[in-house]
Amino acid sequence: MRLDTDPYLERYAARVRGMSASAIRALFAVASRPEIVSFAGGNPAIEALDFGAVEEVVSRVIRDSGRTALQYGIGQGRPELREHLVAVMAQEGLTAHADELVVTVGGQQALELVASCFVDPGDVVIAEGPTYVGGIGALTSCQADVRHVPLDEHGMQVDLLEELLAQLQREGRRAKYVYVIPNHQNPGGVSLSIERRQRLAELADSHDLMILEDNPYGLLDFAGKTFPSIRELVPERTIYVGTVSKTFAPGVRTGWIAAPAPVRDKLVLLREAADLCPSSLTQMVVEEWFASQPWREQIDAFRDLYRVKADAMLGALETEMPEGVSWTRPSGAFYVWMTVPAGIDTDDLAAKAIANRVAFVPGRGFYADGTGGDQLRLCYSQPSPDRIREGVSRLGELLHDELELVHAVYGADGAPPLRRRPTDPPAPRGQEPR
Structure with a gap:
């Protein structure tokens, strides 16, 4: 062989x-x-x-609640943790209820669950270009037809998104959703302007679009600023993804999805089919971190x-x-x-x-x-x-x-621009943890 x-x-x-x-x-x-x-x-x-504080938090969970922490949990995630995550969202001016949230194994599982929920082979999903490699992996694992909209210093060029939506309409096709990282985007490092957020929300309404808002970095603005969430502009059309990987630690592998109730129910079924339930131990460590530590x-x-x-x-x-x-x-x-x-x-x-x-x-x-x-x-x-x-x-x-x-x-004029590599496989790649 x-x-x-x-x-x-x-x-x-x-x-x-x-x-x-x-x-x-x-x-x-x-x-x-x-x-x-x-x-x-x-x-x-x-x-x-503060690793001393982290050690204290983990020890307290095992000492005081070990029998619960080391047992199975529920597919949606612990209600107590979901209440804390609602408070984290509130730091950016987002309103949510704990019942809307599904706890995930980091933000990456959240992206995978949403793709699995909505995307059939060949379905169009629109994403910024460039975008997070793990987002591409989640989409291509479902064999999505990913269409990119370029970035500039103000984020996704929403006027070009509008042109793409019109083109898809002429083709008799419709995007399942638009995947966007509006705050301090990975890999672009740019944020979507307020005007473009508002226009994106308008397009979602006028074109019957769903938005997947991925927000790992919203609390890491150097000046402490926060920006309007797309979820706040069009809540019934937005699925929101958050993670504690960038604001606490990636090793606890804890993220979440906030979604309209019918979507939430489907996502819970999908995550139960994938891994039954998130880790009770890591959930309770994150709970205790938010409950007892100066996390802000x-x-x-x-x-x-x-x-x-x-x-x-x-x-x-x-x-x-x-x-x-x-x-x-x-x-x-x-x-x-x-x-x-x-x-x-x-x-x-x-x-x-x-x-x-x-x-x-x-x-x-x-x-x-x-x-x-x-x-x-x-x-x-x-x-x-x-x-x-x-x-x-x-x-x-x-x-x-x-x-x-x-x-x-x-010569001094330089070489012609590089072209895309058509032989690059349109397949999911391994990615950074989220």
Whole structure:
């Protein structure tokens, strides 16, 4: 038997056959080496946590409620936790009732459950371009036809969304929903403007659209600002996804969905079929964290840390990047999205960057259609400010060298723009935990 073939390939379901590991996961093994400055994985800076407080919370749950914490629970999630999550939503001005919520194993399971609930093979789902790689994975696992709407510094270009909706209407098709990350988007680092949120809500009404609002980063604005939720604008058309991964810790694997009652009921059935119920232990740890700890101050600490790191990265980019390179300027969370000059393919650049002891994620992984070859994501949540500056310097040196090669081959005008790679498999990829 050949070692490069899979003897079980013909037995797999069609939705599984094209699955492959993401660029992010493939980078983890090498990017974790100490000599490499990694801007790859989007891991929160949990070193900002009070680990003594975390230990106390976990010990208290086991000591006082161990028999409940180590037992099965209910598919919708513990009512006590759902009440706390309603309070977390209220920090951003969102109104919700605990009965509307379904607790999930992180935000990623929430995206998967929603896709499983709504998407049949070939159904159109609209997403920002670029968008979260795990969102693409959830959609392509259901064999969705993902259509992208470009971002700019104000988020999804909703005027282009309107054009796409008109095009679909002419084709006799309708999108099942629009997937949007409105606050400090991953990977773009930008937020949807208030005007565009309002227009998106109007389009949802006029085109009978559902909105999937994914909000992991809304409480991480550097200035402490919050923005109107799409759920608040069109509650009966919006399914809201939240997670404690970025505001407490990803290791507790706790997220939630807030959905209209009929959708909530279907989601509970789907999650019971998938894993019966969320972990009672981790739910109760999160409950106790919110009940006994100054969690708002903890979020402030995360926000302050990311602001310092963002300033370090943006300052270094201004100093080190060659002409023709552009990037977003985040006002919260921990992502910068970069576009490089024509003639540079960031898939190839990523391998050279590892040799230069710096790591990033190439752009194609954030699109379902093979585009993004001239883009990349930088995440500054993990390195110290000094290491951030060091890593950006290494990347800048590499880009200077690459541009010299491009100009040597194509002249001062540079190479033609990269095209999408039609051979890239439209299949779910491994993703970062949410």
